[in-house]
Amino acid sequence: EPEVTQTPSHQVTQMGQEVILRCVPISNHLYFYWYRQILGQKVEFLVSFYNNEISEKSEIFDDQFSVERPDGSNFTLKIRSTKLEDSAMYFCASSPDRGSGTEAFFGQGTRLTVV
Amino acid sequence: DAKTTQPNSMESNEEEPVHLPCNHSTISGTDYIHWYRQLPSQGPEYVIHGLTSNVNNRMASLAIAEDRKSSTLILHRATLRDAAVYYCILRDVAGAGSYQLTFGKGTKLSVIP
Numbered sequence: 001e002p003e004v005t006q007t008p009s010h011q012v013t014q015m016g017q018e019v020i021l022r023c024v025p026i027s028n029h030l031y032f033y034w035y036r037q038i039l040g041q042k043v044e045f046l047v048s049f050y051n052n053e054i055s056e057k058s059e060i061f062d063d064q065f066s067v068e069r070p071d072g073s074n075f076t077l078k079i080r081s082t083k084l085e086d087s088a089m090y091f092c093a094s095s096p097d098r099g100s101g102t103e104a105f106f107g108q109g110t111r112l113t114v115v
Numbered sequence: 116d117a118k119t120t121q122p123n124s125m126e127s128n129e130e131e132p133v134h135l136p137c138n139h140s141t142i143s144g145t146d147y148i149h150w151y152r153q154l155p156s157q158g159p160e161y162v163i164h165g166l167t168s169n170v171n172n173r174m175a176s177l178a179i180a181e182d183r184k185s186s187t188l189i190l191h192r193a194t195l196r197d198a199a200v201y202y203c204i205l206r207d208v209a210g211a212g213s214y215q216l217t218f219g220k221g222t223k224l225s226v227i228p
Contacts, residue, residue, distance in 0.1 A: 004158075031214065033214070033215070035159075035216075035218075042218050042219065042220060043153070043159060043202075043216075043218040044218070045215035045216065045217065048214035048215060050214075055214050056214050056215060058215070091158045091159065093158075093159075098214050103149070103161035103164065104159075104161065104216060105161065106158035106159045106160065107158050108157055108158050109157070109158050
């Protein structure tokens with residue numbers, strides 16, 4: 001069964017450093033998303049991406065964050081200068097279209113720890 | 116997205132049916148009802164969705180009230196692997212143009228062996 005894959009599974013970084021979280025969405029999907037979940041809290045939407053541009057972003061997704069689809073298979077989330085409060089699980093998701101009856105497929109997540 | 120209300124937690128015995136309720140009294144006519152679950156230390160996983168009619172798939176059944184103000188996710192025989200947080204989410208992409216899923220706190224289901 002096709003799945004969304006994320007690497008690395010765990011990333012430790014020093015405060016102020018840049019990190020790139022990588023995702024390979026399901027191959028025929030067109031819509032891509034990043035969500036995050038701080039330990040013990042809700043899953044929060046960050047950004048959606050379609051046709052090589054951001055479709056929607058939340059208030060969390062400020063200038064420190066950026067997304068890119070550098071080739072036909074990868075989808076990345078970059079945090080330019082990490083803060084302690086960026087420590088969270090980051091989930092990538094993809095869907096074949098954006099209709100309200102469409103399911104999203106999530107990866108297993110990258111645990112980001114900022115020290 | 117319209118708001119949903121779920122119990123914080125529920126318990127079930129293994130191999131018994133589980134009925135997970137969700138209230139969505141402000142649902143609009145174009146809102147789909149989606150259910151996702153999140154197993155411990157994993158990403159959310161799609162379970163089922165519906166609009167008006169009851170739905171069945173290999174994982175679960177979704178029973179939607181006639182007035183659509185509530186729905187129930189039914190797991191026919193709970194297994195230990197079904198222990199997870201279950202989220203009921205309304206999605207109206209056509210109306211609001213939003214791509215995102217809005218997760219609440221969900222219902223934490225514990226399955227007792």
